[in-house]
Structure formats: structure tokens, C-alpha cells
Amino acid sequence: MFGDTSDLAENKLLVLYILDKIKFPISNIQITQIILENNFINYFTLHQYISELVSSGFLEYSTEESKQRLIITEKGTKVLSMFKERLPQNKIEIIDSYLKKNLVKIKKEITISADYTIENNNNYIVNLKATENSTTLIDLKLNVPSNKQASDLCNKWKKNSAELYSSIIRLLVD
Secondary structure, three states, rough: HHHHHHHOOOHHHHHHHHHHOOOOOEEEHHHHHHHHHHOOOHHHHHHHHHHHHHHOOOOOEEEEEEEEEEOOOOOHHHHHHHHHOOOHHHHHHHHHHHHHHHHHHHHHHHHEEEEEEEOOOEEEEEEHHHHHHHEEEEEEEEEOHHHHHHHHHHHHHHHHHHHHHHHHHHHHHH
């Protein structure tokens, strides 16, 4: 029984540690990806822990543009600082290494969005957006005639948003 309680505490601390290290709100999908890719906790248990951490006030959801993201609270940060030594060093090293390799990608997923909807008569509205620190850098809507063009625009934006943004600014300024 004690082992189960110890694992429970360790796993919840691990979730708090990840969110503390990232320093910005992330989606449930992103925290799930981090945990599952490193084989720390199974999907269902993870989401139970997240729910319990939110209920306890250690994590909270912030809503930005109708998207909910998880962030550690001040209370969560205090608990983590008091009990961080209970986390195994090898798990800390795995998380630190993972975040070092993937933090830019995680941040890009949050700050860059691209989607499209069908308007009428096979016209598609593509919405390309980039934000930084809750500030919208660009929010561009385009009307295109095909699903393929809409999909291609979204893919190009996701892959090259920084370059495309710079090009747009240069074209408009020069």
C-alpha cells in the first residue's frame, strides 16, 4: 500500500515538475505526449492525476482564444519545491533532456496555429495565426478555392511561419 502512495506522489510531482520547467501553459495533448513518450504514466492514470492536481489547486487551466491550457499554480510551485527531492534523479534527467530537445517545438505548437473551414460552394477560409506572449503578431485569413490549397497553406505556415511572417512584413514595409 505504501508503495502505491509513494508512486502516486512521485507521479503527481513529475507532472508538476514538467509544467514548472516549461514555464508557459500547455495543452492536455502536449503534457500527455511528454509523459507517454517517456513511458512514465499510462494515459488514464495521467488524466486522473491532472484532474486531482487541478482540484487541489496545484494546476489550473487558462483559456486563450477558446483553447484550454494547463499551468502550474503558485501553490503547485511551493509543493514542488518542498518535495522535489522525492523525484528520482533519472526521471529528472530524462525530462530535462526531453525538454531541451523539444521545447522549441512545444512552444511553436502553442504560438502558431493554422486551420481552415469550408465557406460555401467549395470556398475555404484559411486562418493563419502567430502569437507571442499572448500578443497576436499576425492573424491572416485567406479565401482559397480548394481543400488541397487550404491544407497546403496550413502545412506551409506550420513548417515555416517565422520565415513567412518576415517575408510578409518585408513586403508590406518596403
